[in-house]
Amino acid sequence: MVARKAGIIVNIGSAAGAVPMAKWSVYSASKKYVSWLTATLRKEYGHQGIIFQTITPLMVATKMAGNPNTSFFCPDSDSFAKSALNTIGNSSDTTGYITHQLEYEMMNLAPEFILDMAVARSSAQLKEAALKKKEKSLLT
Ligand SMILES: NC(=O)c1ccc[n+]([C@@H]2O[C@H](COP(=O)([O-])OP(=O)(O)OC[C@H]3O[C@@H](n4cnc5c(N)ncnc54)[C@H](OP(=O)(O)O)[C@@H]3O)[C@@H](O)[C@H]2O)c1
Known part of the structure; x- marks a missing residue:
């Protein structure tokens, strides 16, 4: 990528990394690590034409999430991926999905x-x- 001066690296974090979550210590901390690592690599390589993005979803209906029913706030994986891919180049750190972004902004406004x-x-x-x-x- 450095030689070509082009590339895209998308790392999947989670909104669970945005706040310290009791009983979720390893998951929450590892997702914070993903965001931090991506931001650091962006500083190291971003000026060489490589795009670094962190996606921090909330609930997506997948096996890992226990296959919940889809809803306004819980898209299926295809809809989520389509939406997230559209954000590449527009946002370096995003939930990747409009209703997740709404939830995320509300989370940021709420007292801890x-x-x-x-x-x-x-x-x-x-x-x-x-x-x-x-x-x-x-x-x-
Ligand atoms: N779903 C959500 O609500 C949600 C929310 C926030 C963030 N995320 C993040 O999104 C990412 C993808 O998760 P997902 O929701 O798409 O889950 P998923 O559909 O269950 O997919 C997880 C994938 O990881 C693979 N995997 C699991 N353990 C592995 C291991 N030890 N070595 C190699 N591969 C392994 C699984 O392989 P197999 O199919 O073979 O088991 C599967 O392909 C994760 O990083 C997760 O933290 C998910």
Whole structure:
């Protein structure tokens, strides 16, 4: 890429890296690392014609997310990828999807204790659902 003076590197972070998330320490910290690494590489190589972008999605309906139903705030992976690809060259750090950007901006406006409460609530719900799923698979 340096020799060609052209290239695009897109790293996938997460909105989970935007705030310190209790009970998600490794995931949240590793996503912050992705954003920081990309920003640093941009400073090192950005002037050589290489585009560095971090995408920081919220919820996308994929296997990793537990295949939730799609909704206004939770697109399927194809719609998300199409939207995110359109942002290359326009934004170096973005959620990649319009409704995710809305959620992200709201997150930034909310006081941290509110975010902490929301994270604690959704983590507890996720844990309960995962334990139920595990229990069911052990019984069948
Ligand atoms: N979905 C969301 O809501 C969401 C939100 C924010 C950020 N992200 C980020 O988006 C990225 C993609 O996730 P996704 O939602 O698209 O999940 P996904 O559909 O489950 O895809 C994850 C991919 O990673 C592969 N993979 C998992 N563990 C691996 C390992 N140890 N070595 C090599 N490959 C491995 C999986 O391979 P197999 O198919 O073979 O298992 C799969 O292709 C992740 O970095 C995730 O943190 C996702």
